[in-house]
Amino acid sequence: MSPRRSVAEALGTRSTILDRSVGIASVEGLEGLTIGRLATELGMSKSGVLGHFGSKEALQLAVLDRAGEVFRAEVWEPVVRIEPGMPRLRALCEAWISYLERGVFPGGCFFVAAAHEFDGRAGAVRDAVEARFDTWRARLLKETRRAVAAGDLPGGVDAEQLVFELHGLVMSLNHTLQLHGDRQAVTWARRAVRARLGISPAAIS
Amino acid sequence: MSPRRSVAEALGTRSTILDRSVGIASVEGLEGLTIGRLATELGMSKSGVLGHFGSKEALQLAVLDRAGEVFRAEVWEPVVRIEPGMPRLRALCEAWISYLERGVFPGGCFFVAAAHEFDGRAGAVRDAVEARFDTWRARLLKETRRAVAAGDLPGGVDAEQLVFELHGLVMSLNHTLQLHGDRQAVTWARRAVRARLGISPAAIS
DNA sequence: GACTATAGCAACCGACCGTTCGGACGCTAA
């Protein structure tokens, strides 16, 4: 009950470390996140930081989990109450774009960055990144198929094709925002998604 | 004229260093490319390598240039003789997809990787990466506008919007190939490009 | 043949990396 009781003590040191780690790794990458820098920024010793995780790889996996919780809260949770199928698919895409527009992670989409950083390697971190994309893609695919089944998309629409394209639009948005800082891209992304999820004969094979 | 005359001597040591650097940096990133590793793989000393460039940043810029030459030779040169406008735009997209399909760089698109690695930083390398994307985008935009002007795309098509979408398709292809190794994506990308560059009312604002 | 420029080498520098270790501190339960 001392007045010097810090946020770290209140929320738990481990949680504080992870919050800071997500911010750093979003900009510098999961490999660019160093224990020394983390310790300095948190006013801790390196061993004090590492003691909570055991190894840098374990820290990276924990950071990935934390970032996943953020993404889930920002993109998935707001949409889970919406009617499945086309309404939810539309809301999902809007939440996805908004998540980039608002700059939830300072370095853009955390997982796209992690994917590019680890796609040429092997190991637990790479596997975890891939698994997250598999999960996310499966969710999009499920809603797309529901929309097709409900007749909200033309019967000839290939769900995998459409999800591939939606993913591309969001990646293009992420890229344009991060590298060029051009916020026009938000408009382009919304317009393209609207076109794809409206009457969209282009999606027919 | 010694019998020990090596390939490096014939082609120039600097050029040999750059060739190897492009291969490494494509997988490990421009920052993950280290002078020590480069020296070891080339059977040289670190100072022997660094002497050709002066600093790591200068090496990174030279590697970026070399990668740019490769991209130009693979994607731009084969298309430069084709009739401007829609025919060239189509050929450009096909060459772009083919460049990823054939795995010209072992780590996927060199520049997309570099963009993600440097978009959160400042400096000469980041500026060079951004400049390359500006140039490439300008080329796509020029051909798109020619196609619109020639009536090969509906008059209502927004060229910037279309280029944004084409870029996304290629980025989605790159991502799917590198992270998931799913070659179906090549088909999806070709089909989507065909849809966008055919009769494509979805591109109308 | 002497002079100069270049290429490359071995050795080394300070900085930082991830990781390990022994120990100090505060809390809780016996």
Next chain:
DNA sequence: TTAGCGTCCGAACGGTCGGTTGCTATAGTC
């Protein structure tokens, strides 16, 4: 009072990083 536990620290480890320095060997030029 004492024992034990979780948390964190400071110091140090071996290793790698980018970069510097001084040297040698070679090639070309006067």
